[in-house]
Amino acid sequence: MQQATAAIRVLAPEALQDLISALAATRVVLGPVRRDGAIVYDEISRLDDLPAGWTDRQEAGQYRLEPRTDAALFGYAVGPHSWKQFLLPPREVLFTTRQTADGLDFLPPPAEERTYAFIGVRACELAAIAVQDKVLRDGPYADTAYAARRENAFIVAVNCGTAAPTCFCASMNTGPKAAAGYDIALTELLDGRHEFLAEAGSEAGEALLAALPSRPASAGDLAAAEAVTVNTAAAQTRALNTENLPAQLAAAANHPHWQEVAQRCLSCGNCTMVCPTCFCTTVADHTDLTTADAQRVRSWDSCFTLDFSYLHGGSVRQSTAARYRQWLTHKLSTWVEQFGTMGCVGCGRCITWCPTGIDLVAEATALREAQNGNS
Ligand code: SF4
Ligand code: SF4
Incomplete structure (x- = not known):
């Protein structure tokens, strides 16, 4: 191009x-x-x-x-x-x-x-x-x-x-x-x-x-x-202030606000399915009892499932709060370290298609303000 x-x-x-x-x-x-x-x-x-x-x-x-x-x-x-x-x-x-x-x-x-x-x-x-x-x-x-x-x-x-x-x-x-x-x-x-x-x-x-x-x-x-x-x-009425946001979210890792969001989050994974940047997948082997063939199939996965962080002995992110924190901080903080850009492009799909109306902009702003001592 x-x-x-x-x-x-x-x-x-x-x-x-x-x-x-x-x-x-x-x-x-x-x-x-x-x-x-x-x-x-x-x-x-x-x-x-x-x-x-x-x-x-x-x-x-x-x-x-x-x-x-x-x-x-x-x-x-x-x-x-x-x-x-x-x-x-x-x-x-x-x-x-x-x-x-x-x-x-x-x-x-x-x-x-x-x-x-x-x-x-x-x-x-x-x-x-x-x-x-x-x-x-x-x-x-x-x-x-x-x-x-x-x-x-x-x-x-x-x-x-x-x-x-x-x-x-x-x-x-x-x-x-x-x-x-x-x-x-x-x-x-x-x-x-x-x-x-x-x-x-x-x-x-x-x-x-x-x-x-x-x-x-x-x-x-x-x-x-x-x-x-x-x-x-x-005409856009929503805005995310990204200045120093990766560092502020990292510093807010243990803030009680994650628990508050978890009270509303169903861990349904809708936000990750509609997000145009989410790329996480899982693989499974499918066998066919009528033939001698088997297939390894890759399909979309979500960091909101308990199995997604399964390692030997159990899942790393057991709570909804931990899974929501993983999602939001990956998009707006650690993605920058990994790929040099944020993992969010501001399309708003995760806000519209969240069944409980959880708003990434509002949650990130609340965490920023908490770090700034405003709450
Ligand atoms: S607003 Fe950002 S996080 Fe939400 S779906 Fe769009 S790109 Fe993904
Ligand atoms: S769409 Fe909403 S309720 Fe479902 S996992 Fe995402 S934040 Fe939680």
């Missing part, structure tokens, strides 16, 4: 059908769809698959869809899905063993033949993908399947024109405008018209953009697009 180039065009909404069709010629195209009362990511082939005219209402522990008064195609914040489900699938066969007369054959999984195009990737999601890249692609133990999916994915980002009350990307410097990591970035312009400003971020994006029906962008179009993300940032 390259930084944005000078290729900036303006597209009519109908041109997105050409974009989808061009990408579908060589890839599985994935984008937002309205399903089961939420906006989720799934395969799309038509412009009509996009959730035109819908928005989401979010708060801690709450999510619902509502119609908009316009036909915006991307007029919502993020839903329960993230792109991690495609780059790091929830369940993946690592290898198969087959019993033979001489012993066991180890068979690798079939090579991934699908290449993806993601449409509607938000700035915080690009940041989340970059975080997972550090762990799964660029770290000392690269996941080759992940790396292959990433290498081949074509990314159409959409700058946010709507902020949910749970969003806090502006305070994390991860949004609402996509800075890098995309092939094409769109900004939906709804200022008395319905058009898209489209900016290429790679040579592949530039080539595709040049093939779409479009017109050159004027200074007015650029200003209108800039205003979209400026207004979205200004």
